[in-house]
Amino acid sequence: MLSKILPFNKTLLRKDWHITKWFFYSYLILLIMAVPYNVARNLSKLNSNSYDTMNNLLYTLRRVLNLENELVIIALIIIPVALSVALIGEEKRKKTIEIMISGPFSRFEIFFNKIVLGIFILVVPILVSGMSLLIMRLTSDYVGMMFTGSQIIIWIFSYSAFAISMFSFSCIIGMLFGSSIGQFICTYIFGVFPIVFYEMFYLSYSSLYTLISGKELAYENAVRSVSKYFEMITPMQFFLRIFDYSQSAQIFFSFRLLAVAIGMLLIALVLFDLSKMEKNSEVLTFESLEGFFRLGVLLSSILAGAIIFSEMIELGTPGLFIGYVVGGFAGYKIPLYLIQKNRAS
């Protein structure tokens, strides 16, 4: 019934699957290695070791389903973005999207099938790993003691919600930028942009404050007090916050994150509908964003230049001003060059 209402298209799904299947297999293998296989390997060592080693193994096992399992977190941060780049950015860069646009597909159909496949690729490996762990609970008392059924289900749910939200965010960025490399880099830049921009601004502010007033900036100050608002509007922080809550709260926050992801996908769809095909492979898909983009890069580059020259190269106060000039020059020239170089003519 649902397949009759929604525009599933076998040709589009098969084509996108062909492009992205290796993401699915590598992600599946990685998650199986990092979760059920990791548990099974450590369990096999459990019986034959000393008390201390056992404690270490139990500690290791406990980490499997939380943020300390770095391999899973790194995969969850990289794979959804890379997948979105393969589905959107690469098609725009190589202009293969024109094949579909010139074919009998609506833009909604093209977008919908990409998103469905993307979500499938992101969720199924998590589901398989979680289900494997649930099956292991039935066969091993240790696994049953280590992980409750609800803990595993919440893990499946929250990790899927996180992966989908990263994917959706990257889809928006993919619609704004015309190339795959632009989409990949900008997903992370904009993912952390508000708080990083604030921190860079704060460093400059405190240096200038000391220079002008001759005293150190107090730890509690008006500018510092607004940092929490910047944290709140930082996408990556918002997505990662799901893991800060207790297990029971994670279900609610997963739903909230999924609702946000759906909202982001709708924005991406609107942007796709508004985009012009001649802008594919250009830096920016929408010309109206050029001023905003260039100003953003200019300001960020000025602040980053100040940090590089005053803090990293340790030139102190003169470095601050050298950084402003060098960063400002680079921040003005680089986006201008990139935009003009790739502009359609």
Place this chain on the structure above:
Amino acid sequence: MIIGNNIYKRYSNDPVIKGVDINLKAGSIYGLIGPNGAGKTTLIKLLAGIYMPDEGSVTLDGIDIAASHEIRSCIGYIPDNLNFYPTFTVKEMKEFYKGMCKNWNEERYQILREIFTFSEKKRIKHLSKGMKTQLSLLINLSCMPKVILMDEPTSGLDPFVRREVLNLIVQDVSSRDTSVLISTHNISELEQVSDRVGFMDKGKIILQDDMEDLKYKYKKIQIAFESAMPKTFEEEFKLLSIKHYGKVYEIVIDEHYEIFKNKAIKYNPIIMEKLDMTLEEIFIHRMGGEGYAVKNIAI
């Protein structure tokens, strides 16, 4: 069949297509000629429904192609830079198009397959540009579209395959009444197959006519007088170009030769001979007036 009506397209603020009217009729081959950067590729993408016009419309059988994605399946498009998926094999690419085209003709594909030399197991990234063009043509002809838009289809092909490609296009037009648009720099090739020609320059179609009319209209005449060409002769006839080698003048006119001959006889020319112009000569002559005159630079 496919009609472009007063089409305008801008890239940023630069107009690329400026008020183009074009009509591709069923069972005919339209040759689109123009210098680099004239806007040919943009016009083809507008006709294929890939780009949307800023003003004007493109309709196929009266249906706006911007509004209906279904109608776009009736248009075959062979781009200049073939944008196939590089990791696909020829067979996978064919399967993709087969799923996309509702009129896919497998029998036709198998017959045409015999002509081309590449293996179905070969990945697209391992095909040469010529092979990719062949594959694109093979797929498009098997899709049985009403209109085929081809952007530089024969560039990079060897003479044998080029002839084969043109032969297939002509056959498709005559057997199915397909409407074909070919954009190319190879004008002599176009002259053999197209029945209507458009010269494009700086986003406009500056001349659009049936091939026969065009050749009938433009004539090159070799004429010689006892002394220099009389001033009154020059003033009486609308000479589109004059070159002279000694006493012999080579002029281009755009009126019927017999009428010209009857009027010119009073100037007592010692030689007067009509020479047919090739399409390339007409193009170069026409574009010369648009500031593209061939510069004879000696090095």
